[in-house]
Amino acid sequence: MLVVPRKRPAAVSGLARHTARSALTGTLRQGPDRQRFEDAVAARLDGASVAAVGSGRLALLLVLESLGIRPPATIVLAAYNASCVPNVLQAAGFRPWFVDVREDTLHLDADALPAAPPPGAEALIITHIEGSPAPVGTLAAWARRHGLAVVEDAAHALGARLDGRPVGSLGDGAIFSLGRGKHLNTLGGGLAVVRAPDAAERLSALADALPAPGAGALLKQVLLEGVIETGTAPALFGALAMPAMRLARRFGRDPMTALFEDDKSALAAIPEPMRRRLSNLQAGFGLAALPAFAEALRRRREHADALRARLGGVLSLQTPVAGAEPAWLELTALVDDRDGFQAALLARGVDTQRTWMDACDALPAFAGAASPPCPTARRVAERAVYLPTYAALTDAQREAMADVVLDVALATSPRVARRRGAA
Numbered sequence: 001m002l003v004v005p006r007k008r009p010a011a012v013s014g015l016a017r018h019t020a021r022s023a024l025t026g027t028l029r030q031g032p033d034r035q036r037f038e039d040a041v042a043a044r045l046d047g048a049s050v051a052a053v054g055s056g057r058l059a060l061l062l063v064l065e066s067l068g069i070r071p072p073a074t075i076v077l078a079a080y081n082a083s084c085v086p087n088v089l090q091a092a093g094f095r096p097w098f099v100d101v102r103e104d105t106l107h108l109d110a111d112a113l114p115a116a117p118p119p120g121a122e123a124l125i126i127t128h129i130e131g132s133p134a135p136v137g138t139l140a141a142w143a144r145r146h147g148l149a150v151v152e153d154a155a156h157a158l159g160a161r162l163d164g165r166p167v168g169s170l171g172d173g174a175i176f177s178l179g180r181g182k183h184l185n186t187l188g189g190g191l192a193v194v195r196a197p198d199a200a201e202r203l204s205a206l207a208d209a210l211p212a213p214g215a216g217a218l219l220k221q222v223l224l225e226g227v228i229e230t231g232t233a234p235a236l237f238g239a240l241a242m243p244a245m246r247l248a249r250r251f252g253r254d255p256m257t258a259l260f261e262d263d264k265s266a267l268a269a270i271p272e273p274m275r276r277r278l279s280n281l282q283a284g285f286g287l288a289a290l291p292a293f294a295e296a297l298r299r300r301r302e303h304a305d306a307l308r309a310r311l312g313g314v315l316s317l318q319t320p321v322a323g324a325e326p327a328w329l330e331l332t333a334l335v336d337d338r339d340g341f342q343a344a345l346l347a348r349g350v351d352t353q354r355t356w357m358d359a360c361d362a363l364p365a366f367a368g369a370a371s372p373p374c375p376t377a378r379r380v381a382e383r384a385v386y387l388p389t390y391a392a393l394t395d396a397q398r399e400a401m402a403d404v405v406l407d408v409a410l411a412t413s414p415r416v417a418r419r420r421g422a423a
């Protein structure tokens with residue numbers, strides 16, 4: 001029977017071996033690997049300055065501060081977004097200002113940018129959503145015209161390129177996330193990136209003032225990672241998690257989503273364990289993952305391209321912009337009856353995740369934002385579901401999954417069936 005878990009975290013190479021060695025040599029918290037990791041990433045970003053810290057959202061606050069952007073500045077960003085981003089901005093005293101997105105690319109819609117920036121605006125965040133590079137040229141031109149800094153949110157997009165240039169090197173600053181669900185898994189973490197020398201000096205000082213996580217907390221994370229890696233192996237997942245999730249679906253629940261969802265309440269600041277420098281141990285995981293990284297990205301692209309080729313005629317799938325080499329984190333499909341679609345797939349062995357993104361302008365936490373409503377973001381947030389593209393997916397799984405998705409799309413959406421019939 002087909003079993004496709006929605007996610008397999010990128011495997012951490014040498015998890016137990018590397019941890020044991022670091023513990024024995026006393027280099028769990030501090031050691032040379034952090035600098036090596038930062039240098040290795042910087043070399044891949046055309047020499048930008050990089051600081052490795054406890055999370056992507058902390059990296060964002062550090063980048064803004066390094067660029068001299070302080071609360072209560074207004075920060076312009078896409079409405080269809082990870083709620084944790086405007087949330088930490090707001091909690092830090094910034095004013096998020098939302099712009100609607102495009103339904104095809106899911107990027108901030110250049111046509112929805114206001115003729116004049118909102119009062120107090122100092123930065124535009126350009127999000128490379130789900131690893132698909134945004135059209136930075138057009139969006140950054142608006143920001144430059146109005147004197148705003150450009151910060152790339154490349155949390156989803158490590159390794160993606162636009163017109164041959166690495167994302168994360170296209171603005172004044174950038175962030176990447178090294179969380180469990182991302183391409184490069186260091187058991188949580190983030191990279192702050194800036195270009196100008198004075199900003200680099202400030203970033204380095206801010207990052208160095210952060211404490212490294214404690215050894216106990218690190219070992220707990222390593223243990224948890226072992227459990228997740230084992231639990232998402234298809235055999236075990238099919239035997240244990242799938243029946244439980246099918247049962248929960250009958251009651252309209254998705255326990256996996258509930259387990260990992262961010263707090264969306266008004267002032268959810270950065271959780272305490274994330275307010276850290278990246279530990280030497282975690283940086284070592286990052287370094288160890290770099291040699292195989294390009295191959296993992298290639299696999300993700302292969303999966304996404306194959307799914308787009310087979311399903312693009314019947315499903316609305318996220319479309320890359322011209323010149324983009326995406327680092328697909330997920331492939332987003334927009335479906336009308338999302339719950340019905342996911343339940344029908346799960347019954348046939350394909351586990352999917354509804355989008356983690358929200359129409360942030362519609363969240364109660366941002367009721368005070370002065371930006372106009374963003375109807376496309378709302379439509380997308382209600383319909384978006386992820387098709388898996390992780391590197392560990394086999395070709396056989398992918399093709400079998402595509403068969404099931406085609407069947408279900410035709411059976412559950414009269415609109416799709418009609419479109420097909422007419423073709």
Ligand SMILES: Cc1ncc(COP(=O)(O)O)c(C=O)c1O
Pocket residue numbers: 054055056057058081082084085127153155156176177178179189190
């Ligand atoms: C678009 C986006 N930006 C930033 C972040 C923050 O990254 P982190 O979870 O490492 O803080 C996330 C988290 O998933 C995200 O999805």
